[in-house]
Amino acid sequence: MNTLFFNGKLLSFADGEDYKIIDNGAVAVAGSSIVYAGRKTDPGYDDSLRGIDFDREIDLKGKLIMPGFKNCHTHSGMTFLRSAADDMKLDDWLNKQIFPREAHLTEEDIYYATILAVMEYLSGGVTEICEMYLTPDSIDRAVQDTGIRCVQCGCMNNFSQSPEKLRDWYDRLNKGSDLSSFRIGIHAEYTCSEELLKETADVVHELKAPLYLHMSETASEVQGCRERHGGLSPVEYLDSLGLFDHGAVFFHGVHVSDDDIGIMKSRNIAVITNPASNIKLASGIAPIDRYQKEGILLGIGTDGPASNNCLDMFREMFLTSALAKLRENDAAAVDAADVLRMACSDGARAIGTPECDSLKAGKKADIVVLDLSYPNMQPENNIVKNIVYSGSKQNVYLTMVDGVIRYEDGEYKIGFGREEIYKEVKKTAERINREAGFA
Numbered sequence: 001m002n003t004l005f006f007n008g009k010l011l012s013f014a015d016g017e018d019y020k021i022i023d024n025g026a027v028a029v030a031g032s033s034i035v036y037a038g039r040k041t042d043p044g045y046d047d048s049l050r051g052i053d054f055d056r057e058i059d060l061k062g063k064l065i066m067p068g069f070k071n072c073h074t075h076s077g078m079t080f081l082r083s084a085a086d087d088m089k090l091d092d093w094l095n096k097q098i099f100p101r102e103a104h105l106t107e108e109d110i111y112y113a114t115i116l117a118v119m120e121y122l123s124g125g126v127t128e129i130c131e132m133y134l135t136p137d138s139i140d141r142a143v144q145d146t147g148i149r150c151v152q153c154g155c156m157n158n159f160s161q162s163p164e165k166l167r168d169w170y171d172r173l174n175k176g177s178d179l180s181s182f183r184i185g186i187h188a189e190y191t192c193s194e195e196l197l198k199e200t201a202d203v204v205h206e207l208k209a210p211l212y213l214h215m216s217e218t219a220s221e222v223q224g225c226r227e228r229h230g231g232l233s234p235v236e237y238l239d240s241l242g243l244f245d246h247g248a249v250f251f252h253g254v255h256v257s258d259d260d261i262g263i264m265k266s267r268n269i270a271v272i273t274n275p276a277s278n279i280k281l282a283s284g285i286a287p288i289d290r291y292q293k294e295g296i297l298l299g300i301g302t303d304g305p306a307s308n309n310c311l312d313m314f315r316e317m318f319l320t321s322a323l324a325k326l327r328e329n330d331a332a333a334v335d336a337a338d339v340l341r342m343a344c345s346d347g348a349r350a351i352g353t354p355e356c357d358s359l360k361a362g363k364k365a366d367i368v369v370l371d372l373s374y375p376n377m378q379p380e381n382n383i384v385k386n387i388v389y390s391g392s393k394q395n396v397y398l399t400m401v402d403g404v405i406r407y408e409d410g411e412y413k414i415g416f417g418r419e420e421i422y423k424e425v426k427k428t429a430e431r432i433n434r435e436a437g438f439a
Contacts, residue, residue, distance in 0.1 A: 001055050001403055003029045008060030008369070009383070012037050013067055013345040014360035019337045019384050027065055028052065029365040032178075032403040037359040048361065060369060063397055064383060067359055068127025068368040069313040070347035072272040073251040073301025076117035076142075077110035077133045080429045081306035084438075090218065090281050098306060104435045105428075107138035112424035114142035115416060120311045121148060122407040122414070125396040127366035130272070130301065130351045132185060132212070132251075134160060136169045140180050146414040147406050149366060151351045153185030153212035153249075156200065157192055163199040170207060179402055183249075183352065185212035189234040190221055194241075201242045210247035210352070211238075216260070217252035218283045235260035244269060249351060251301065253291075254284040261294055270297040270350035275319035276310070277303030288324040289333040299347030300339070317343050317388045336388035369398035 010025025014037065028036040028049050036048035078098075085097030110133060121129060128149040131139055136152050143150040152173065154166045166184050173182035184207065186192050186200055204211055216222055216234055225234045236259060238244060244267040253271040256264070264271070273286045291298055300320055302311045317339050324334035348357040356364045372380065376390045387395075399407040406413050433439045 001029075002031070002052055003365075003400070003403070003405070004049070004054045004057045005029075005060055005065055005367075005369070006040055006057065007062070009062065009064045009372070010037065010039075010359070011064060011066040011384070012360060013341065013358040014363075015358075019340075021064070021383055025060075025065060027359055027365075027367065028054075029367075029400070029403050032365055034359055034363050034365050035361055037361065058398075062372065064370040064372055065359070066368060066370070067344040067348075067357065068366045068399060068401070069125050069343050070128045070130075070299060070351065070353075070356070071121060071126045071302055071311065071313060072130045072299035072347040072351050073274055073303060074117070074129055074131060074311065075133045075304030075306070076114040076129065076131055076311075077105070077135075077139065078304040078306040079113045079116045079120075080105075080109065080425055080432065081304075082309045084429070084433075085306065086309070090283070093281070093307075100436045101432050101438070102134070104432045105134065107135045109428040109432075110135045111138040111142045112421060113428060114139050115146055115414070116421050116425045117305060117311060118142065118146045118148050118414065119412055119418070119421065120305075122146075122399045122401075122412065123396060123410075124312055124314070124393045125368035125370070125399055126311075126313055127368065127399060127401045128348065128351075128353065128356055130212075130249075130299075136173060136182060140173055140176070140182075143180050144177055146416070147179065147401055147404055149353070149356065149364075149401055150180050151183060151353060152180065153183040155185060155187045156196070157187040158196065159191075160187075163196070163203050166200070167203055167207075170209070181352075183212050184209050188214040188217075188221070189225055189238055197238065197241050197243065201245075204243055204246055208246050210249060211243050212249045213238075213251065215248075215250035215253055216255045217278070219255050222255045233257060233260055235263050239263050239267065251303075252278065252283070252286065254278055254286045256287065261290070261296070264296055265294055270299065272299045272301045272347070272350065273320055274301045274303040274308075274316070275323050276316055277307045279319070279323065281307055285323045285327045287327070288320060289328050289330070292334065292338065297346055297350045298342045299350035300343050312393060313343055314387075314391050314393060317391075321388060336385045339388050340384055365400055365403040367398075367400040368396060370395045371397040
């Protein structure tokens with residue numbers, strides 16, 4: 001499928017042009033890749049398109065075209081738990097509500113629950129997710145069937161998955177479609193024994209791979225680690241075991257020390273912030289301003305639909321900037337333009353897919369089109385700031401992943417009807433509530 005977008009505003013994030021929006025922009029897609037992104041009047045436009053027959057030519061009529069959002073941390077299969085366990089302390093939420101229900105999940109349950117999440121991602125302009133949940137094979141099938149790009153990571157702990165399974169998934173799930181890939185991951189320090197962590201370190205060293213994990217999300221998590229491990233923070237403790245020797249991606253990173261940040265810089269560790277989940281569960285506000293100043297690579301995630309409950313990158317972008325200002329007592333902290341770059345470009349590099357970080361010839365055609373004609377985007381004093389501070393899902397007109405349009409003008413193009421998916425996930429929620437004693 002070859003597609004030409006023209007007559008739009010273009011925000012490419014290419015070659016350092018982080019916030020530069022050009023008029024009369026065009027993006028040409030051949031197969032899964034971009035072959036041209038720039039002004040239609042620029043030199044090279046005709047040469048780049050020579051010999052390409054386009055299946056569709058889409059007049060954007062002034063809409064904005066830019067790289068899709070990267071939701072860099074989520075647990076998509078938890079859609080069946082949306083609004084089932086709210087307004088509770090974290091320990092009670094996990095141990096009394098979430099874990100008892102999850103014990104009754106099947107791979108097929110997670111397959112359909114993931115598809116429901118994918119629908120929400122696509123209609124919100126998300127082209128790529130970093131997924132952590134229980135059944136990687138059925139999740140892989142769901143993302144392949146719906147066509148969203150997905151970086152999966154393990155969530156190994158004392159009760160689920162194992163180093164052997166992580167190695168097996170790494171071998172198998174990195175050999176299929178380039179839409180889906182797998183990374184070595186653990187749930188968190190506090191859910192893994194030292195023996196398990198050392199075995200995982202062996203896998204990390206064997207594969208020379210970064211580790212993905214929940215890290216320093218709550219103050220009690222950090223304090224508990226210090227009590228168990230001679231005063232070491234989770235960052236210090238896991239680093240002492242060699243788990244970060246090939247880098248890492250931290251989900252949350254709310255409660256960190258100066259020493260932790262020193263390790264993060266030396267190990268080239270990226271942080272994925274999840275502001276809505278962190279404030280809803282009263283976990284705290286991550287030091288995004290400090291991370292920026294230290295040169296730590298940042299991405300943004302929603303976390304799962306049981307804790308957030310909304311898989312909405314517009315809300316996450318607003319909160320990333322606004323909460324940083326509140327935390328630092330500085331209205332100039334964490335500029336909205338930097339936040340948009342985190343959501344569209346830096347996040348892709350943080351989770352290991354730099355080929356999706358911009359609209360440029362040779363990059364993957366992962367694209368979102370925003371309709372600027374709604375009242376919330378007018379006037380266009382500053383389009384970038386509008387997107388972060390006043391944008392919403394209603395502005396998403398089209399979402400393309402890997403050169404295929406998966407959502408357009410309210411219609412999903414994923415091979416499933418809405419009602420079919422709604423029905424399946426409702427059945428799952430009702431059955432699990434009965435089996436877990438919540439009905």
